Amino acid sequence: MPNLEEWIPNRKAKQILAEIRKRGIVSKFDLLDLSGLTSSTLTRMLEELTSTGWIEESGLGESSGGRRPLLYRLKHDRGYVLGLDVSRATTRLVLCDLHLEKIDSASWQMTERMTPDLLLQEVVQATRRMTAKHALEPDKILGMGIGAVGPVDRAKGMMLNPLYFPAEGWSQLPIGPKLERELGVPVMLDNGANTALLAEYWAGSQQYRHLLYVRAGVGLRSAMMSNGQLVYGAVDMEGSVGHMIIQTDGPPHPERPHVFGCLESFVSIPVLEKQAAVRLKQGRRSVLTEWVDQPDEVGFPQLLKALSADDRLVTELFTQAATYFGIGLSNLLNILHPEKVILGGPLITTNELFYQISTQVALKNTLYYPAYPVTFTRGKLSDDALAVGAAAMVIDRLTL
Structure with a gap:
């Protein structure tokens, strides 16, 4: 190999x-x-x-x-690369050519039964089906990139202790070496925010020197690029944006109760679901009561449906979360000063309200604006961004 x-x-x-x-x-x-x-x-x-x-x-x-x-x-067909996005809700595998055009793909829901062993078995089988389907010789597959929920150890190819996975076994997982042995190709690992930013860069942002990517969903994830290169710290920085303190007497972090008032305590899908349940228990009126038997059964799909119906309670919850998210974005802008901010994740892509409010709040609280003309945009690649960016890592390594 x-x-x-x-x-x-x-x-x-x-x-x-x-x-x-x-x-x-x-x-x-x-x-x-x-x-x-x-x-x-x-x-x-x-x-x-x-x-x-x-x-x-x-x-x-x-x-x-x-x-x-x-x-x-x-030459687009000189070789092909695989990209794997290991996320908390859905895992995606893509097969791309050297122009990062998607040739084939597969996806899996991350349920309570989707342990690492089961998922990796599925990924290996899907890879073999794809290569057979497209009649690709083994030496045409140059490698696989993985964009996974952080924190990760890139050198060891290991997922460390990610939060919120439905199944057990995702901590201290040497996912890179395991897939490398099964597939017989080089495998690279990075956190999903970095691979998503890499995908968006190659999708048409090469003219920007300084890029910031923030993904809002089950948790908050971020990545930074300067002069076309991803920025790395002494430890994996993917989840650090969620631990930005914005209110010292605020609620505890959902998984780290000794941390109070951090951004992720106000902005995430689990937080919105929990807040909706609390309000319903307090007797607030909402169309949600027509769709669930118990307040604790409220999930993100019901929240989006209620938001589309202009439900007052849910609109209030999303507006508050978007405002806090905008404050967090303005802090990042004031420290990092990117030229372009790319936003992704379910909270951004599934509704207009969250995107509009958060970007307006961010700009209002940004130093030097409008003299500092930062650009906000949604990601071009949507759900495929993390996997396509993981594939891009493999092509990048060819020229190192």
Whole structure:
């Protein structure tokens, strides 16, 4: 099983491949300027990458007075990569080509019976079905990337102690080594927020130098990119945004009762479900009482349905959560100053109210705004972002 770094042994060729991938289609003249190589060296690198199947010619560019330059692009079917998103509600597997176009996919609901052993067995079987279905030779699969709920140990390929999984066994799980042994390909692990940001970067945000991604759902997850590179700390930072203290005398964290008033105590799906149940027990009127027998049975689907029906109680709960989320976002903006903020997760993608209120509150409380023109957007890839970004990690490693 070759290391990903060994597929292209020449360092200069890797640099050229990275430039071609970043720009999609690029001329030889532009590559001369970007690479700093001599014309003869660049020609040799392009010939090497073409002969080994990593790039292909893509017609001729516009002439600037002389001969029209050759255009090059990454050869999409030189290899294929797998991306696995291990999340609390749903796990997704995608098969992508080198342009990150999705070729096939599979998904599983993360129920109480979905233990790590069962899920990994399903993933291995689905991978084999996909490769057989598309008639892919084993050496066409370059590797698998995993975007998992943090915290994770990237070096060991291990999920450490994630919260809220319905089934047992997800702590201290060496998911990378286990899948590497079963599949016989290199496997890389990172937290899901990082892989989601990586996917959104390759989906059309390469022009931004500083990107922030925040995902709001069962918990809060975030990632930061600077100059096209993910930002890492001494420990996994994915869940740190949820532990931002915004009210020192606030409620305890749902899973860490010694921590009071952190953002995740006000903003998450479990918190909204719990608050709705409490209000119903207090006698508040709501259409929710027509859909559940007991207040504690209220789930996120019922909350969304009530929100669409303009239910006063549920609208109030979502408005409050969005306001707190906006305050948390403004703190991040005032510290990190990203050019673009990409928001994802069920709380963002399933309703307009939460997105609009949270972004308005964030901007209102941001230092230097409007002189500091930060851009907010929803993620382009929605539910596939974490898995596609995990696949992108594998392609990135080719050029390291």
